[in-house]
Amino acid sequence: QSALTxxxxxxxxxxQSITISxxxxxxxxxxxxxxxxxxxxxxKAPKLMIYEVSKRPSGVSNRFSGSTSGNTASLTISGLQAxxxxxxxxxxYAGSSTPWVFGGGTKLTVL
Amino acid sequence: QVQLVQSGAEVKKPGASVKVSCKxxxxxxxxxxxxxxxxxxxxxxxxMGIINPSGTSTxxxxxxxxxxxxxxxxxxxxxxxxxxxxxxxxxALYYCVRSVPGTKAxxxxxxxxxxxxxx
Numbered sequence: 001q002s003a004l005t006x007x008x009x010x011x012x013x014x015x016q017s018i019t020i021s022x023x024x025x026x027x028x029x030x031x032x033x034x035x036x037x038x039x040x041x042x043x044k045a046p047k048l049m050i051y052e053v054s055k056r057p058s059g060v061s062n063r064f065s066g067s068t069s070g071n072t073a074s075l076t077i078s079g080l081q082a083x084x085x086x087x088x089x090x091x092x093y094a095g096s097s098t099p100w101v102f103g104g105g106t107k108l109t110v111l
Numbered sequence: 112q113v114q115l116v117q118s119g120a121e122v123k124k125p126g127a128s129v130k131v132s133c134k135x136x137x138x139x140x141x142x143x144x145x146x147x148x149x150x151x152x153x154x155x156x157x158x159m160g161i162i163n164p165s166g167t168s169t170x171x172x173x174x175x176x177x178x179x180x181x182x183x184x185x186x187x188x189x190x191x192x193x194x195x196x197x198x199x200x201x202x203a204l205y206y207c208v209r210s211v212p213g214t215k216a217x218x219x220x221x222x223x224x225x226x227x228x229x230x
Contacts, residue, residue: 051216
């Protein structure tokens with residue numbers, strides 16, 4: 001069982017915006033501002049999309065944005081495109097006996 | 112370019128051990144920590160542990176404390192992950208991953224190594 005909770009699936013139509021939530025203990029998501037998000041297409045390795053809650057690596061579209069509120073981190077994708085269809089995982093640094101924890105993943109379907 | 116290249120797929124019997132390699136190139140090997148993350152078929156990502164490639168320190172997830180060993184060879188820029196006492200539940204794709212200092216995020220992923228545990 002993952003320490004971080006994500007919805008199993010979300011969907012949206014091209015051009016719309018969607019938000020994926022990631023909820024965890026206050027000791028994880030709410031404490032360190034070290035949440036990252038990964039996109040994984042079938043058969044591919046995950047790709048870093050957001051780090052430190054809201055920062056985008058070079059080359060990642062500005063349609064992807066991140067935020068937190070309390071113990072919940074969120075990934076928002078605006079202007080949905082077909083190629084956004086993938087699995088998305090959140091990850092938080094917890095600084096505990098198991099320092100990094102992932103969410104269970106969310107399957108995004110672009111209708 | 113910056114990349115992590117892993118060893119090939121493995122098939123092991125229950126109770127055996129497996130050792131997966133991860134060769135880094137395109138950057139200063141000792142400047143970035145390396146993690147191991149696994150993904151069982153159709154399942155999510157699971158963090159296993161971290162190694163400082165300088166070879167000075169490791170930290171393992173509680174679940175794997177007794178069974179995993181991570182080592183590095185600075186002469187070949189290669190990190191190794193050995194998992195012992197394999198069971199069927201260890202069947203998974205194992206990734207080595209680089210983390211960016213300070214950000215705790217994983218920026219470069221290896222291609223993954225499939226480990227199948229079957230009698």
